[in-house]
Each structure stands twice: as C-alpha cells, then as structure tokens.
Amino acid sequence: xxxxxxxxxxxGTVGTGxxxxxxxxxxxxxxxxxxxxxxxxxxxxxxxKARRYAVGAERLTEDAWEIVNDPSIDVVVxxxxxxxxxxxxxxxALDQGKHIVTANKDLMALHGSEILAxxxxxxxxxxxxxxxxxxxxxIRTLIEGFSSDRITKIMGIVNGTTNYxxxxxxxxxxxxxxxxxxxxxxxxAESDPTSDVEGLDAARKMAILGTLGFHTSLELADVQVKxxxxxxxxxxxxxxxxxxxxxxxGIAESQDGMISVGVQPTMVKKTHPLASVGGVFNAVYVYxxxxxxxxxxxxxxxxxxxxxxxxxxxxxxxxxxxxxxxxRKMFVPYKEKKLKTADQIASKYFVRLHVDDKAxxxxxxxxxxxxxxxxxESVVQQPNKAIADAEIVIVTHDASLASMNRVLAAFESxxxxxxxxxxxxxxx
Amino acid sequence: xxxxxxxxxxxGTVGTGxxxxxxxxxxxxxxxxxxxxxxxxxxxxxxxKARRYAVGAERLTEDAWEIVNDPSIDVVVxxxxxxxxxxxxxxxALDQGKHIVTANKDLMALHGSEILAxxxxxxxxxxxxxxxxxxxxxIRTLIEGFSSDRITKIMGIVNGTTNYxxxxxxxxxxxxxxxxxxxxxxxxAESDPTSDVEGLDAARKMAILGTLGFHTSLELADVQVKxxxxxxxxxxxxxxxxxxxxxxxGIAESQDGMISVGVQPTMVKKTHPLASVGGVFNAVYVYxxxxxxxxxxxxxxxxxxxxxxxxxxxxxxxxxxxxxxxxRKMFVPYKEKKLKTADQIASKYFVRLHVDDKAxxxxxxxxxxxxxxxxxESVVQQPNKAIADAEIVIVTHDASLASMNRVLAAFESxxxxxxxxxxxxxxx
Numbered sequence: 001x002x003x004x005x006x007x008x009x010x011x012g013t014v015g016t017g018x019x020x021x022x023x024x025x026x027x028x029x030x031x032x033x034x035x036x037x038x039x040x041x042x043x044x045x046x047x048x049k050a051r052r053y054a055v056g057a058e059r060l061t062e063d064a065w066e067i068v069n070d071p072s073i074d075v076v077v078x079x080x081x082x083x084x085x086x087x088x089x090x091x092x093a094l095d096q097g098k099h100i101v102t103a104n105k106d107l108m109a110l111h112g113s114e115i116l117a118x119x120x121x122x123x124x125x126x127x128x129x130x131x132x133x134x135x136x137x138x139i140r141t142l143i144e145g146f147s148s149d150r151i152t153k154i155m156g157i158v159n160g161t162t163n164y165x166x167x168x169x170x171x172x173x174x175x176x177x178x179x180x181x182x183x184x185x186x187x188x189a190e191s192d193p194t195s196d197v198e199g200l201d202a203a204r205k206m207a208i209l210g211t212l213g214f215h216t217s218l219e220l221a222d223v224q225v226k227x228x229x230x231x232x233x234x235x236x237x238x239x240x241x242x243x244x245x246x247x248x249x250g251i252a253e254s255q256d257g258m259i260s261v262g263v264q265p266t267m268v269k270k271t272h273p274l275a276s277v278g279g280v281f282n283a284v285y286v287y288x289x290x291x292x293x294x295x296x297x298x299x300x301x302x303x304x305x306x307x308x309x310x311x312x313x314x315x316x317x318x319x320x321x322x323x324x325x326x327x328r329k330m331f332v333p334y335k336e337k338k339l340k341t342a343d344q345i346a347s348k349y350f351v352r353l354h355v356d357d358k359a360x361x362x363x364x365x366x367x368x369x370x371x372x373x374x375x376x377e378s379v380v381q382q383p384n385k386a387i388a389d390a391e392i393v394i395v396t397h398d399a400s401l402a403s404m405n406r407v408l409a410a411f412e413s414x415x416x417x418x419x420x421x422x423x424x425x426x427x428x
Numbered sequence: 429x430x431x432x433x434x435x436x437x438x439x440g441t442v443g444t445g446x447x448x449x450x451x452x453x454x455x456x457x458x459x460x461x462x463x464x465x466x467x468x469x470x471x472x473x474x475x476x477k478a479r480r481y482a483v484g485a486e487r488l489t490e491d492a493w494e495i496v497n498d499p500s501i502d503v504v505v506x507x508x509x510x511x512x513x514x515x516x517x518x519x520x521a522l523d524q525g526k527h528i529v530t531a532n533k534d535l536m537a538l539h540g541s542e543i544l545a546x547x548x549x550x551x552x553x554x555x556x557x558x559x560x561x562x563x564x565x566x567i568r569t570l571i572e573g574f575s576s577d578r579i580t581k582i583m584g585i586v587n588g589t590t591n592y593x594x595x596x597x598x599x600x601x602x603x604x605x606x607x608x609x610x611x612x613x614x615x616x617a618e619s620d621p622t623s624d625v626e627g628l629d630a631a632r633k634m635a636i637l638g639t640l641g642f643h644t645s646l647e648l649a650d651v652q653v654k655x656x657x658x659x660x661x662x663x664x665x666x667x668x669x670x671x672x673x674x675x676x677x678g679i680a681e682s683q684d685g686m687i688s689v690g691v692q693p694t695m696v697k698k699t700h701p702l703a704s705v706g707g708v709f710n711a712v713y714v715y716x717x718x719x720x721x722x723x724x725x726x727x728x729x730x731x732x733x734x735x736x737x738x739x740x741x742x743x744x745x746x747x748x749x750x751x752x753x754x755x756r757k758m759f760v761p762y763k764e765k766k767l768k769t770a771d772q773i774a775s776k777y778f779v780r781l782h783v784d785d786k787a788x789x790x791x792x793x794x795x796x797x798x799x800x801x802x803x804x805e806s807v808v809q810q811p812n813k814a815i816a817d818a819e820i821v822i823v824t825h826d827a828s829l830a831s832m833n834r835v836l837a838a839f840e841s842x843x844x845x846x847x848x849x850x851x852x853x854x855x856x
Binding site: 017020021025028029031032129135136137140141144145146147148149150215273276281288289290291292293294295296297298299302304305307308309310311312314315316319323325328332334 | 736
C-alpha cells in the first residue's frame with residue numbers, strides 16, 4: 001500500500017480536473033490499484049493567484065525542476081500544453097526514470113517519436129490518451145481494441161470549437177463570422193482562434209490517430225489541412241438541400257500500404273453517423289477490414305472529460321508499476337510510411353460555380369469534367385437572382401484529387417465560369 | 429520468437445472468423461506481439477463436414493480434451509457457446525494453466541465469477557471482449573478507458589436481431605410478426621427467436637456491463653427483462669408522432685451505491701444518439717460523473733466483427749505472456765451489490781389507453797396519476813375510429829416504478845378504461 005507520488009505540471013482547466021478526480025474519487029482509485037495516489041506537487045505560474053480549486057500553498061511550486069528532480073515522485077502528469085518547456089521537462093523526467101502522462105497533442109504530434117524512444121530507453125511509460133478527443137478512449141481503442149484488425153479509414157470530428165461553429169451555422173443559418181464571435185464570448189473559441197478554425201489542432205490529432213491506426217510514423221507535415229473560415233452559410237444550405245451536413249473532418253486512409261491524411265470541411269451524408277454529431281462533441285469513426293464500421297462519441301474537451309482520460313492513464317501507469325512492467329511498447333510503428341500521391345487519393349466532390357446564364361454553359365462545364373475523367377452523380381443548375389446570373393451545383397462520383405485539380409485548373413480559364421464558389425470533399 | 433500455440437473450441441461463424449483473421453493477418457499480428465500465433469487444433473462436431481474455410485484435416489478434432497489436455501497449447505479460444513460443455517472445458521483448461529479467450533456471454537453472465545476466480549487462482553488470463561456487442565471494444569473501455577470515473581448509467585442496444593426488427597417496423601410501418609418472419613428468412617433471427625426477442629440475450633450482456641461499470645457482481649437474476657414481442661406498429665407510430673423511436677434498451681443505473689438493471693422496449697427521444705442506431709448495429713451509451721456522455725457504436729455480431737474482438741483478446745494474452753504478467757486482475761468487484769427497490773427506480777413513462785368516449789374520463793384518469801404522485805408531461809386524447817371509442821396517450825415526468833405500478837393497478841379497476849394498450853419507459 002505504498003503511496004504513488006504524482007507531480008502535476010500545470011493547473012489550468014485540465015490540471016484542475018485531474019486534482020478534482022484524484023481527490024474526489026480517491027477511494028475508488030485505491031480499490032482499483034491497491035495504493036493511495038497522491039498529487040504531492042503542482043507546478044503553477046503564479047503561486048499567489050486565486051484558484052477555483054483549493055490546493056494548500058505548500059503543494060504549489062513555480063519551479064518545474066522541483067517536480068522533475070524530486071526522487072520521491074513516481075509519475076509526472078503534464079497538462080501545461082505547448083512544445084517548450086513541456087518537452088524539456090518530460091525528457092528530463094524520463095531521464096530520472098519517471099513515468100509520464102500527458103494531454104499534450106502538439107508535443108505528441110510533433111515530437112512523439114523522440115519522447116517514446118526516450119521512454120523505451122528508460123523503461124518508462126508515456127501515455128497520452130487525453131491528447132486526442134478528450135474523454136473518448138480512442139487511443140486505447142486503436143492500440144488494443146483493434147490490435148487484431150487492419151484499419152483502412154479513420155474519420156474524426158476531433159475539434160469541438162469548429163464543430164460547435166458548424167453546428168450553429170447549420171441550425172441557425174448564421175454566418176461564420178457571427179457564430180465565431182458568439183463562440184468566443186461563450187469561451188468555446190479562443191481570442192485567437194487560428195489553431196482551431198484553420199484545422200491545425202485537428203491535424204495534430206489526426207497525425208496521432210493515423211500513426212496508431214496504420215502502424216507507421218506520420219508527421220504533422222504529412223497532413224493536408226484546410227480550415228473552416230471559408231465555409232459560407234450558402235454552402236451549408238446547398239449541402240442540406242442535397243442531404244449533407246458540413247463537418248470539419250480529419251480523414252486518414254490506408255489502402256495497399258499507401259496512406260493519406262487530411263483535414264478539411266467535408267459534406268457528410270446525413271445518414272452517416274458522423275453527420276449527427278453536434279456542438280462541442282467529438283466523434284471518431286473507424287473502419288477496419290474485419291470489424292467494419294465503428295464510431296466512438298463523447299466530449300472532446302473540457303475540464304472533467306479530459307481529466308478522465310488523464311487519470312485513466314495514471315491508473316494504467318500505477319497498475320504497470322505494481323506489476324513491474326512499465327516501459328513495454330504499447331505500439332510498434334512497423335510499417336514504412338508511404339504517402340499517396342494526388343492520383344491515389346479518391347473521393348466524391350461537391351462543386352458550386354457561379355456561371356454566365358446563357359446557352360451551352362453546362363455543356364462546356366460538363367465537357368471539362370469528362371476530359372479530366374471525372375464522372376458526375378448530380379448536377380443542379382438554377383438562376384440566382386441575388387447575383388443576376390446562374391449557379392451550378394455538381395456532385396461527382398469518386399474522382400482522384402489529381403483529376404479534380406485538373407478540373408479546377410481548367411475552370412480558371414473557362415470564360416463562362418465567373419467564380420468557383422466552393423469545392424468540398426464528400427463522404428458517407 | 430517462440431510460436432504461441434492456440435486451441436480453438438468451435439468452428440461455427442465466430443470460430444471461422446478467428447481462423448481467417450489469425451491466418452490472413454498473421455504478419456501484422458507477429459509484428460505486434462513478436463511471435464507467430466498458430467491455431468494448431470480446432471474442435472468441430474463432425475470432421476467430415478464440408479466447410480467454408482479450408483482447414484487441414486490433421487488440425488480438426490472431435491474430442492475437446494485433445495485440446496484441453498495438450499501441454500503444447502498456451503491459449504484456448506472458446507467460441508462454441510452455451511453453458512455446458514464449454515464451462516467444463518474452460519475450467520479444465522485453466523487447471524492446466526492455459527489462458528482463455530471466450531465470446532460466451534451466457535457463460536460469463538451466469539458463471540463469470542467462478543471462472544474468473546479459478547483464473548486468478550491459476551494465474552491465468554480470461555478475456556471476453558466478444559461476449560458483449562461483437563466488434564465494439566466496450567469491455568476494455570469500461571475497465572480501462574473509464575477506470576478513473578464513476579459510471580452512473582449504461583444504456584445499450586446490445587441485441588442486433590431485435591434492433592433490426594424494431595428498425596424495420598419503424599421504417600416500413602410493418603407488424604412485429606411480419607418483420608420477424610423476414611428476419612428469420614434473412615438469417616438475422618433464429619428459428620426459435622425467444623432468447624433474442626424476449627430480451628434474454630440482452631439481459632446477459634447487461635449483467636456483464638453492469639458488473640464492470642459498477643464494480644460489483646451482478647447476476648442475471650438481477651436484471652428485469654421484458655422483450656419486444658408485444659410492441660405494436662401503433663406504438664411505434666404514436667412514439668414517432670411524439671418524437672420517439674422504440675428501442676430494446678438495456679439500462680443499468682447506479683446512484684448513491686444503489687443499482688438497477690433492466691432490459692425493456694423503451695421510447696428513446698430522437699435527439700438521443702441511441703435513437704438513430706439502426707438495423708443490426710449495436711451501441712452502448714455510457715454516462716460517467718466526470719466524463720459525461722459517451723457512446724460506442726459498431727457491429728454487434730457477425731463472423732468478422734466478433735472475431736476481431738476475440739483476436740484482440742488473443743493479442744492481449746500473448747502480450748501478457750511475453751511480459752510474464754498473465755493472471756493479473758483486470759477488474760475488482762469491490763462494491764457491495766445493493767439493488768434499487770421499485771421506489772428508487774425512476775424514469776419517464778409513455779402510457780397508451782383505450783377508454784370510453786364520454787365526459788369526465790380524462791379527469792378520472794389524471795386524478796389517478798395525481799393520487800399516485802405522478803405528474804404528467806403531455807396528454808393527447810383523440811377519437812379512435814377503428815375501435816369506436818377514444819384513445820389517450822400520456823407521457824409522464826420522472827416517476828418511480830412503484831408509483832407507476834400503483835397507477836396501473838388503479839387503472840385495472842377504473843371502469844372508464846377499456847384496455848391499457850401499452851406502457852413504455854421513456855429515455856432521452
């Protein structure tokens with residue numbers, strides 16, 4: 001019944017949740033792991049600051065090295081976020097033989113390999129369930145639940161801020177700018193929302209999920225990223241009329257050993273389980289050759305949900321400590337990374353065009369698709385009074401990204417097309 | 429790189445899937461666990477029978493003891509189903525120090541404690557992910573993913589046959605009898621469908637999920653069960669008009685240490701994520717005090733999905749073998765089982781009545797609810813031409829089961845009520 005001593009780096013939203021759970025659920029945790037779990041030291045930026053959750057001043061420190069170098073600390077929980085100094089603290093803690101639980105998606109997406117290599121060298125655990133999709137245990141699911149399968153597709157709504165914005169735009173017919181402003185006022189979006197709305201946050205999470213799902217080492221630079229700032233309420237309305245919801249989807253695919261990973265606003269068929277995931281919720285859809293379609297749904301952020309994942313990892317570390325099996329490799333990236341070319345990435349596309357309203361326009365446009373070997377599922381042409389010309393909405397059959405790029409390049413020089421209003425990938 | 433030798437008890441649907449996965453994905457499995465995994469012997473009822481999947485005759489046996497007593501076999505995978513002789517084989521294999529992977533929900537629901545106790549005594553693993561919800565790794569999720577949380581509610585669509593029937597009835601306005609017949613022809617329902625349609629299969633799975641979620645030892649007898657054979661197309665239509673889908677839900681709840689578990693056809697609000705789970709799919713909704721709402725969705729049965737879970741368990745056993753940590757307790761039932769009384773089980777209810785069409789009827793009926801302390805959310809009374817009297821549909825606010833039972837008892841002797849057509853629990 002030796003106490004497990006934990007150092008906590010960071011006491012923001014998630015750190016406060018970790019303290020709450022470990023302290024409020026202490027009896028349950030002890031019964032599961034057989035030892036008390038004690039958070040002895042907590043790194044904060046300013047010891048004198050008033051806090052929502054009371055922690056005795058003697059447990060607070062402004063010096064991370066007091067935690068990293070403390071020989072009595074068994075496990076370091078890092079919930080400060082960002083690359084540095086978090087990375088230096090974690091590497092130093094591993095050097096001291098401490099196990100790590102982190103919620104840091106930026107760090108794991110960019111430097112995961114280096115950190116896991118150091119952990120293996122020092123026979124230490126590094127767990128990071130909370131880095132993707134908050135309270136959804138998706139990392140465990142990919143590593144353990146689907147260890148037997150060949151995953152071919154992972155599609156995720158892994159950023160709550162953008163899903164909140166798109167859901168509101170869809171429900172209320174509101175503009176991106178108006179909903180973003182409201183989300184900022186409610187605290188669902190940051191004052192600088194770039195990382196969320198431009199898809200960078202989702203891209204980091206998809207690099208982690210793709211790495212785990214496909215047993216390779218994907219880097220952030222491998223992820224093609226497009227955010228939601230160009231999504232218009234018109235696109236959402238046109239999508240709805242055709243039976244789609246627009247979602248910011250991370251899509252990682254693997255066929256015949258060739259991988260693609262992208263994040264982009266996507267038209268999702270309303271019958272697909274991802275289409276009805278609303279508000280700040282996250283969901284990850286996983287397709288495996290053997291298991292088929294699965295989906296995992298839950299809160300993607302927030303104090304208590306994210307802390308649930310952090311503390312579940314802490315429980316796992318402690319169980320390993322009791323068995324003396326820390327440092328076992330949970331995950332082996334045994335497959336060489338081979339990225340698909342634009343010729344190999346295939347999907348359906350939604351294209352909306354503003355065109356001249358005269359004879360022969362549709363013939364010219366469909367001719368371009370035909371020449372680029374893109375066949376069409378549906379075409380709707382209608383006058384658009386607001387702009388005194390015509391509008392064409394096209395949904396293609398599966399086409400390669402390369403073919404679609406050729407179509408769009410040809411459109412640039414097609415005189416009857418006034419504007420390419422929008423292009424979306426289509427799923428479901 | 430010593431080969432892991434596996435004996436397979438049963439080569440029906442799931443057993444065939446296990447052979448397929450282990451043999452087709454052998455390279456991937458080896459890279460994960462570091463050893464070849466070989467299914468050396470397969471128990472079948474009749475060696476001479478033609479099979480969909482080719483297995484050399486030398487690997488087939490009609491004598492289970494050839495597997496159970498074979499000292500070269502490390503792991504026994506039991507996918508024959510039923511209580512006996514599966515239970516005897518498993519206990520004997522544990523006595524020989526063999527690890528067990530089973531998909532047997534009947535056995536784990538009825539004799540799980542005995543089997544897990546024997547496993548602990550012999551330092552053996554017993555994993556049973558495939559026993560609940562086929563390809564969805566819900567057992568791992570409850571044990572590991574939510575080890576940090578206090579689960580208060582588990583609601584599951586855990587029987588694909590009944591979900592197929594109810595989905596078809598809802599989509600096509602068809603009767604229970606017609607859809608059941610169709611499901612039997614398609615192989616989605618057995619020729620004797622009792623275990624599925626009367627909720628017994630779902631009850632076994634809920635006993636397992638409740639046990640894991642609430643850290644206690646629930647037995648099958650603790651589960652209140654009602655099947656779908658009395659669900660009428662009229663109920664489904666009335667539900668729809670009020671915004672509900674009828675689903676056979678397993679509902680396990682824990683508040684203040686008091687537990688209830690039941691399986692019953694339930695009106696689920698269309699906005700709830702469980703309402704849109706259609707066809708043979710399964711889904712388990714888990715509510716935790718810290719994490720909040722989560723849901724796990726996927727195929728609940730079938731050759732390859734169920735085999736995915738079996739082989740994932742096999743991978744876990746082999747990883748433990750490599751570390752020498754088999755037999756560790758994954759789960760500790762440390763809470764005393766205290767079942768809620770009918771006074772403590774609360775939910776909303778849907779009630780449909782055929783009544784006399786005369787003055788004062790509604791007053792008499794609502795008076796009964798008031799006397800039993802059940803308040804009402806909505807009341808709809810309308811003439812029903814088909815039966816030449818009136819019909820009343822009532823949705824209550826949260827009421828105890830005891831109060832609802834008092835209402836229904838009073839209705840039996842209320843002269844203006846001709847028939848209590850239906851009573852459903854309401855969720856969402």
